[in-house]
Amino acid sequence: MKQEGLVIKSTGSRYRVLYGDHDVVECTIKGRFRVSGGLKSTNPVAVGDRVLFEFESVKTTGIITDLLDRKNYILRRASNLSRQIQILAANVDHVFLMITISHPVTQAEFIDRFLISAEAYRIPASLIINKTDLYTGDDADRMEHMISVYEKIGYKCFRLSVREHKGLEPLIEIFRDKISLIAGNSGVGKTSLLNLLDPELRLKTGKISDYHKQGRHITTFPEMHRLPSGGYLIDSPGIKGFGMVDMQRNEIYHFFPEIFSISENCKFYNCLHLDEPDCAVRLAVEEGEIDSQRYRSYLNIIEDDNRKYR
Numbered sequence: 457m458k459q460e461g462l463v464i465k466s467t468g469s470r471y472r473v474l475y476g477d478h479d480v481v482e483c484t485i486k487g488r489f490r491v492s493g494g495l496k497s498t499n500p501v502a503v504g505d506r507v508l509f510e511f512e513s514v515k516t517t518g519i520i521t522d523l524l525d526r527k528n529y530i531l532r533r534a535s536n537l538s539r540q541i542q543i544l545a546a547n548v549d550h551v552f553l554m555i556t557i558s559h560p561v562t563q564a565e566f567i568d569r570f571l572i573s574a575e576a577y578r579i580p581a582s583l584i585i586n587k588t589d590l591y592t593g594d595d596a597d598r599m600e601h602m603i604s605v606y607e608k609i610g611y612k613c614f615r616l617s618v619r620e621h622k623g624l625e626p627l628i629e630i631f632r633d634k635i636s637l638i639a640g641n642s643g644v645g646k647t648s649l650l651n652l653l654d655p656e657l658r659l660k661t662g663k664i665s666d667y668h669k670q671g672r673h674i675t676t677f678p679e680m681h682r683l684p685s686g687g688y689l690i691d692s693p694g695i696k697g698f699g700m701v702d703m704q705r706n707e708i709y710h711f712f713p714e715i716f717s718i719s720e721n722c723k724f725y726n727c728l729h730l731d732e733p734d735c736a737v738r739l740a741v742e743e744g745e746i747d748s749q750r751y752r753s754y755l756n757i758i759e760d761d762n763r764k765y766r
């Protein structure tokens with residue numbers, strides 16, 4: 457008899473499925489799953505997927521037989537060089553990018569690349585600025601500037617110190633009743649937040665010394681956790697790149713909400729906002745209406761796109 461379940465962990469060969477109220481079964485998959493767009497992914501079934509499964513003779517293992525329709529999914533490349541694609545998560549209601557001003561520094565362009573991907577996936581996105589306990593002087597100014605830039609565009613920003621347990625309440629509220637994904641560079645404190653929200657989890661987190669080495673990743677597979685305060689939060693491995701949405705050169709600016717809204721005033725309907733005459737976007741950058749770093753991110757993304765087709 458088939459039962460419905462929710463995939464809470466996927467390693468590409470084994471899948472942990474939550475069913476009923478609190479029960480968990482380890483599954484493998486049977487049959488071939490069609491992934492939208494004919495993608496070749498390393499994991500046909502991902503965290504967040506709703507599936508049908510059957511128990512094997514012993515009731516502790518099962519076989520996934522059917523993948524139910526997805527409302528959305530998020531991709532990433534398995535590694536920088538690899539052509540293989542991993543589905544990071546499916547059926548996500550909200551994505552949170554956790555960033556830090558220092559230890560480690562999150563690059564502005566990385567934030568913008570994340571946000572345009574979320575826009576392209578049409579998944580609401582917010583920022584969590586963690587480790588506020590560390591920021592004084594210039595770092596504190598940098599944080600406030602960043603928050604004012606992103607809030608003006610319409611992204612919610614949450615100040616958080618996992619270490620000092622500060623800023624948790626608004627997050628608990630927004631996580632309730634939905635499936636959220638938390639992403640960000642390695643070492644920003646994603647898993648630490650989960651451990652704070654549910655101390656029983658005791659998930660592995662990094663030690664400060666680990667982060668002196670480059671490319672150190674503590675969390676290796678995305679995993680969904682049910683929060684005691686309500687909702688599900690997917691912890692994910694530290695990422696350098698995110699998204700993998702193929703965008704046309706002339707639609708990239710559609711995913712910068714503030715650039716998009718001003719682009720209506722450009723002289724040419726096909727303006728790319730580079731150096732066209734009477735470009736309303738460039739004017740808005742000069743006047744400080746559009747943040748110059750955001751515009752730089754836009755230019756760099758266009759530039760990458762040029763390289764791709766060379």
Ligand SMILES: Nc1nc2c(ncn2[C@@H]2O[C@H](COP(=O)(O)OP(=O)(O)OP(=O)(O)O)[C@@H](O)[C@H]2O)c(=O)[nH]1
Nearest residue numbers: 618619642643644645646647648661662674675694
């Ligand atoms: N000062 C300070 N340190 C923090 C805070 N939150 C987490 N850390 C530290 O940051 C380090 C990395 O934390 P993790 O939770 O493992 O980071 P992660 O984002 O899950 O990293 P990956 O799994 O590699 O992607 C640990 O040493 C934490 O103790 C905070 O609010 N303030």
Ligand SMILES: [Mg+2]
Nearest residue numbers: 646647674675
């Ligand atoms: Mg982690």
Ligand SMILES: [Zn+2]
Nearest residue numbers: 722727729735
């Ligand atoms: Zn323009």
